[in-house]
Every structure is written in structure tokens, then in C-alpha cells.
Amino acid sequence: MQYTSTYESPLGKILLAADDEGLTGLWFDKEKYYALNLAPEHEEKETPALKETKRWLDVYFSGKEPDFLPPIHMIGTSFQRDVWNILLTIPYGKTTTYGAISQQLAKQRGLTRMSAQAVGGAVGHNEISIIVPCHRVVGKNGSLTGYAGGIDKKTYLLKLEGSYEEGRFFPPKHSTAP
Missing domain, CATH: 1.10.10.10 (Winged helix-like DNA-binding domain superfamily/Winged helix DNA-binding domain)
Incomplete structure (x- = not known):
């Protein structure tokens, strides 16, 4: 199951997606491959991985290098x-x-x-x-x-x-x- 949430960035809205392993997607509105591999069946829910991603983005967009990495789950070949x-x-x-x-x-x-x-x-x-x-x-x-x-x-x-x-x-x- 994938879960989604949104994040308001200085560059506009960002869609976040995660599964039980970690973050699976981070897309700007209207980007070329927006939500390409987002499961049709997903639920909007704040998971620990999504909360940690938002914390990472808060640090990043404040102009600082985050000193941690949220859990990620890269899905691809x-x-x-x-x-x-x-x-x-x-x-x-x-x-x-x-x-x-x-x-x-x-x-x-x-x-x-x-x-x-x-x-x-x-x-x-x-x-x-x-x-x-x-x-x-x-x-x-x-x-x-x-x-x-x-x-x-x-x-x-x-x-x-x-x-x-x-x-x-x-x-x-x-x-x-x-």
C-alpha cells in the first residue's frame, strides 16, 4: 500500500508518496513524470516516512544541508x-x-x-x-x-x-x- 501527502515548498506544491519501507516518490506539481509509479490504490495518510521527509524538506528549504536521510524506497530497474x-x-x-x-x-x-x-x-x-x-x-x-x-x-x-x-x-x- 502506498500513502500520500503534500508539502508546500517555495517552488510550489510537492506530492509525496511512501510505502511501508520508505519514501517512493517526490514530485513537483505538473512535472514531466508526475506520480508516474504511484499506485492507483493509495491512501492520504501521514506515515513516519512522510513526516521525516517533510522534516528533511524543511531543513533543506531553509538553506541548510540536512544531516539525515529519510527512509527511501527506490523502485525501478x-x-x-x-x-x-x-x-x-x-x-x-x-x-x-x-x-x-x-x-x-x-x-x-x-x-x-x-x-x-x-x-x-x-x-x-x-x-x-x-x-x-x-x-x-x-x-x-x-x-x-x-x-x-x-x-x-x-x-x-x-x-x-x-x-x-x-x-x-x-x-x-x-x-x-x-
């Missing part, structure tokens, strides 16, 4: 979960590239190379945005590509963390994000 686990290692206030993640994943899997586009697809389908920090991934040229929540939200989050660099980062010419 083995490849997606491997990519999302790498996202969890990106430090607060830092960014990395899709290419760097693909190199790290290739090394973990004993391969000579891995497709940065495949990594980008997994990053883009991250169901637990912000906490699993897909907003910290940028194109190698500084393009702020690939954030399902929207480039404006990605920019806000990078600025909040102090990692946005004027002149280095820019919106992509063509984006599939809303």
Missing part, C-alpha cells in the same frame, strides 16, 4: 537504482555530469564504457527528486538539461545549495522538461 545510488553520493553544493556518472557506473560494472544517454534516461526518471539529487547533474558543457521538474526549479535548487555558477550554467536550447 537494477540499472536505474544503480544510477540513483550514485546520485545519492553527489555532495550538497556540488554538481557532476552525466558523463562522469556513466564512467563511474561503467567502472562499478567492470565495463570500459557506459552510455551517458542511458544514464540521462535513468536520472530523468528519478521518482524521488531533491532527496535523490538529480538536480545536481548537468551537461558537460554546463547545460542545465534533463530535470523533469523544470529548468527553473533546477536553477533554484542549485542556487539554494550555492552551486550555481553564473556564466557556466545555462538552460538548454531544446528541453523536454516542462
Whole structure:
């Protein structure tokens, strides 16, 4: 069974979802993959995981790095979960590239190379945005590509963390994000 709750953020309403293991989804209103894997049968209820997620978000949106992680339950393919686990290692206030993640994943899997586009697809389908920090991934040229929540939200989050660099980062010419 999945449970849902909402959180009012500086960027608008966020839908949270959790099961008995932990947080399964965190979506901005109207984002590209909004509630993609939310079970049709779910109940609005404040669970311990949802309360802990809201506490984490309160700390985060106050401009501080949370010193805890709410319980999370990443639901996806083995490849997606491997990519999302790498996202969890990106430090607060830092960014990395899709290419760097693909190199790290290739090394973990004993391969000579891995497709940065495949990594980008997994990053883009991250169901637990912000906490699993897909907003910290940028194109190698500084393009702020690939954030399902929207480039404006990605920019806000990078600025909040102090990692946005004027002149280095820019919106992509063509984006599939809303």
C-alpha cells in the first residue's frame, strides 16, 4: 500500500508518496513524470516516512544541508537504482555530469564504457527528486538539461545549495522538461 501527502515548498506544491519501507516518490506539481509509479490504490495518510521527509524538506528549504536521510524506497530497474545510488553520493553544493556518472557506473560494472544517454534516461526518471539529487547533474558543457521538474526549479535548487555558477550554467536550447 502506498500513502500520500503534500508539502508546500517555495517552488510550489510537492506530492509525496511512501510505502511501508520508505519514501517512493517526490514530485513537483505538473512535472514531466508526475506520480508516474504511484499506485492507483493509495491512501492520504501521514506515515513516519512522510513526516521525516517533510522534516528533511524543511531543513533543506531553509538553506541548510540536512544531516539525515529519510527512509527511501527506490523502485525501478537494477540499472536505474544503480544510477540513483550514485546520485545519492553527489555532495550538497556540488554538481557532476552525466558523463562522469556513466564512467563511474561503467567502472562499478567492470565495463570500459557506459552510455551517458542511458544514464540521462535513468536520472530523468528519478521518482524521488531533491532527496535523490538529480538536480545536481548537468551537461558537460554546463547545460542545465534533463530535470523533469523544470529548468527553473533546477536553477533554484542549485542556487539554494550555492552551486550555481553564473556564466557556466545555462538552460538548454531544446528541453523536454516542462
